[in-house]
Amino acid sequence: MLKSYGLRAVNWPLVLVGTITGLFFLTLARLILARHNNFFTFDYDLGIFDQAIWLLSRGGSFITVRGLDVFGHHANLGFFLLVPFYWLGAGPNFLDVLMVAGVSFGVVPIHRYSVQLLENQWHALIPPMAYLLHFATSWVINETFHPEVLAIGPLLMAYVASTRLEWRRYAAWLIAAGIWKEDIALAIVMIGIIVWIRGNRRVGLTTAASAMLYFLFATRVMIPVLSGGGAFYEGFFGPLGSGVFEVVFNALRHPSLVIDAFIAHDALGYLRDLLYPYALVPVLAPIALLIGLPQFLINMLTVHGLSANLQAHYVTMPLAAASLALAEGLRRLKRIEWRRVALGAVAATSLTTSALWGLLPYGIKYDQGNWPLGPNPRAPTMLAAISFPEPEDAVAATWNLVPHLTHRHQIFTFPNPWTIVNWGTGVETPPDPAVIDWLVIDRQVLGESTDDFERVLAEERWEIVLDHDDIVVARRAP
Template identity: 30%
Template structure:
């Protein structure tokens, strides 16, 4: 006969089986927990930058004007880019309209900044899930930390808002599907890239090439053709039709500087690495994976973005700043997972992940997430208080010409153009003081404490502040603006009534 002592362990085991697993111990809690934590981290950086007047009209203000137009069921006409300037003629990003319902509920630049933070953080879900399935729980934490703290994502999270962040989670989910050899879902996740930016059709084509090499050839070739044809149509037909000048606005960045095709081909390999900034960026792109991603064929999906950046004539495209590398980080970590998933020695996997975390730790202080540890990030200076006081003087619905760093403080409630270089004919033009076109706005607000070279071309004036002061004087002396208030370098003017 069985005694009570014999029965208790069996009963306890049955209760343990019947008891549901706590939510925080479930596998999904790992990747969704990381996504929530990273969203909070990115949002903190982005919101603090905005509160410190470090965001800009170019680009946060521009995108807010576009999303605000979508939310009000209007075409995305952006006054910061010029009178009647349709932003779809600059880059082809109709999927940006997906943010309009959120903006309708919360009409604020913070809405875009937090939405961007959420999108960047969301990409950790498929990457951590893939790592958990292929390598285990600890590896998933390491991959999530490596991606979440990577410099490419940090640079995007801390610089205004950009449409490319819509592509980051889509590509991450597509890469996870490729890793699981789920070819149809991979194409479905990657196809919307065509609606985010005109060059991302080339990334879709690269996904198609990978599928053709590793999976069903017909599906891969069809996907590659769709990506190439989509980018071609957008660049040669749609964008010129929507651009005020009738051309592709960014075609000049890819202008051929050599006179002969043979010379161009001969110098192409070196041109991809000169100046040295390009070589440094190429190394840093793959550094978060301890360079292991280079051993994966998935790294080929990074080639279109790296290619156009390295051949561009725009020096901003060559470096590590801004948002240009965000789309590359999911590719790098997918390549890492592909390589480690084929590794048979657990010791090598652990050593590789330890190296990934070490590289992440070394690079972290050099990129924007480190701003959270700086005292200045959490201080409100007299200059900030003065600027906000004068911004509050401008009524809702007014038309305003604002300095670059003051513009996004107003775009949710005013019609804003850039001061001091006024947009004319859909493009920014530069003028001497005597040639400056008359301002058309009701208000002007200018901050000389943050005189930026942008939007001036290098060499136009030795000191941009000198021209800005001249243009501010011209507004008063030639065009009848009166100073309403001036505090700590911030000047507020209003057009005199006639």
């Protein structure tokens, strides 16, 4: 029997944080594994990133799913850390579980910072739990692996280290965040500005300058050189131009273009929905929100509509910033009565919006087709289909089968390479379709490519080795 003093010595709020985080991890890991194993994942972007890391592990670098060099796509230098796991056989499921772990790890700095600011273990329980319950976290996981998600925890740890003047840890965590994608450098620039505002001028200036130099190197040198035609996303800003300087110049010169973009993407609604799960408390600490400002502006100014969707991975940095601002906003409520009211409001709004807008098991959207809650009746046929090509064979497959065939040097999303769609930057020479050894096709998702498929079968010599459940596998005839 435990002695009473032993029970009192237990940090029950910390135990609760750890338990809830563990349950979150296990639940979302199970769901995302079921999503992939039931053939409900995509070529964009899981297939792209999985082939990219597999290629690096085998000394290659050209992602045939995307038509770009690994680092002509994004500056995902952190992929080198994952290469040893691919030597051991890692693949899409590993990446997806790693992403869930990355989201879950964000609890650590948020909880640590909340304890530091609120000086009350029970009060400090609310911000990290609100972060996990934020509807955007479950949607980001549902979207499958994106490397910038792995930057959440390190970036938050760096910010917390800066408030404690732990500069070596601060630098190490910033590097650990910045290696995952070039856009993270812009958030690091803002952290440097915040550090500068708070009085550490040298550290802040060094941080901001270093991060901006890295961002410019990645986007103006590395990516354009390796892609052969400039960063593929430079055309996403429409009339504002391409490149950071041109976009900033045109935004200042023609503010109406910015206003039009904000209206088109409902910028105020985006901010409202981002902060509402936190009961709008982050508005009390706007300085921390600066961290998410660059990505917010990118999301609003691009003509790429998905970026303005809070259910997409582009919300990663705004969400991280809002989570820090939540803890700082609560700190600003000096009167304990006001703080308790705010904590209650955060608990209520995070739970409510999670149930209404999120994808956790108690939510209304949980069983609306976003997760595969039952077995895919065609999964056995699909599993048989992907077993035909040998690892050295070149394959063209439909988007839902591509992530299961990416551990090879040549894998294309049909109708590539016959008809070029969402491939390269327009300057690459498309490969000769004659190199394709196998077609692995799901007729149910072909859509507009159905005619292309029938034409390829009719005009070229193929041997059908499987045609069942609308799954077709064809081998090029000798």
